[in-house]
Amino acid sequence: MKRADRDAAFTAYVMARETQFRRLAFVLCGDWHRAEDLLQTAYTKLYVAWPRIQRAAAEDAYMRRILVRTNIDDSRRFWNRERPTSRHPERPMPSPDLEQAQVVLSALQRLPDMQRKAVTLRHWCDLSIAETAEALGIAEGTVKVHSNRGLNRLRELLSVDEHDHENDKELT
Amino acid sequence: MTDLDLKQALAPLFDDEPIPTPAARRVEIGYPALRRRRTTGVAVVAAAVITGGAAIGLGSLPRGTESGGFTIRPTGKASPTVTADVTTPPASPLADALPAISLAPADATDLTERCLNSPDVTEEVKGSFFGQEGAATITAGMKTPTVTQATYSSADGTMWATCELLRGAADADLQIYTTKRDESGGLWPSLDPRCPTDTTCVKLLQLRSQLPEKVAAVRVEHRATGKGVTVRTNHGWFVAIADTPRAAADEYGAYDVEYYDAKGTTLAYIHGEIWSADPGDDSDLDGIEAYPGLDFKPEYRLGYVS
Missing domain, CATH: 1.10.10.10 (Winged helix-like DNA-binding domain superfamily/Winged helix DNA-binding domain)
Structure with missing residues (x-):
């Protein structure tokens, strides 16, 4: 697969699924910044494996799998025992x-x-x-x-x- | 709570969600990762040819450099660490191998007790595996400064389990699998990010599984430092854990895995990479069926049990 073809197909997929998977990442980890990191990790892995995954028409399943498994292990980090909050004290009620x-x-x-x-x-x-x-x-x-x-x-x-x-x- | 409740309850969180990263930017970030993998894969294939000639062509390498992130050198090749010095026979790679069960009896007992008290597994499953008398056999196990881990076989042989206890953790993590189903694959590599709280934090490169009987020993090694461990198998069962240096969140973990027969001859060799930020993902390393020389049989794939 040529890079241009690969990139076009990948970009179309990302645009179609961005909201869905970003929200899933957010619900899984509870923080938008970590969700963004998690999603980027998943997308990068998907990009690397794209020809194989696309051939199998398994993009969504692969993304979900990366998201939940990455988050599973990431959430085990010791520092993560401290629960961050998305609320800022100066934000309006x-x-x-x-x-x-x-x-x-x-x-x-x-x-x-x-x-x-x-x-x-x-x-x-x-x-x-x-x-x-x-x-x-x-x-x-x-x-x-x-x-x-x-x-x-x-x-x-x-x-x-x-x-x-x-x-x-x-x-x- | 119903499905609708959870979805409705969380819906307000998405009213002002941040602006997403443009899709083109996702591609920009992904491409260097792809290039790194290709570069690494090509380099290893070249090395395999130089050290004795590959017995199979590139076309038969399972999931080659395009997407797999690893390459495999098949049967019958000398270890890449073997030198050309013909006057001094190289030491057997098995010379320093740990036994399949290198746990001290006290550690094994402690681990088993904690497994039996694991909170995330139902009593029914624990009962069916360990029985009333806790009658499960440790088939392989080792302890590092960071973790204690073992594999178990149920009394009737229909199930197996892994149990691990991180240093300082109260609870052990028990996972029970059936030996009949074909779900999870036979090889489970993990570059684990869990770290103790002190500055000597390491990652764990760990593999545990059952391999064909002809695999007498397994070596895992962190390539950058050469730190690793060689363990013997027990009827194919093994646990191999290498404490490796901490990596940055976006680094790859590069490792080597080598499988030996009883004479120390390399049966198969993997050069692989695992994302340090994405441990436990077995999609980067094929199951044992990918080893052309190991006569893979479906029964070596092991699955979860509910």
């Missing part, structure tokens, strides 16, 4: 919807790695169990376990956050 969305995103980031990936792929990307299993490299039964546990844990975390929020309001 967020709307209630945005504030609630940040609470949900924060709770999602607190799930164990595989639970977060399984919940995101299944319940945010709407992937099937088989597709989720392929992306994560695990068996379908394991996807069900991680997904169910992740949802249950997410409910617990949101319930605690809501309770804390109500207590804060009473104190003020």
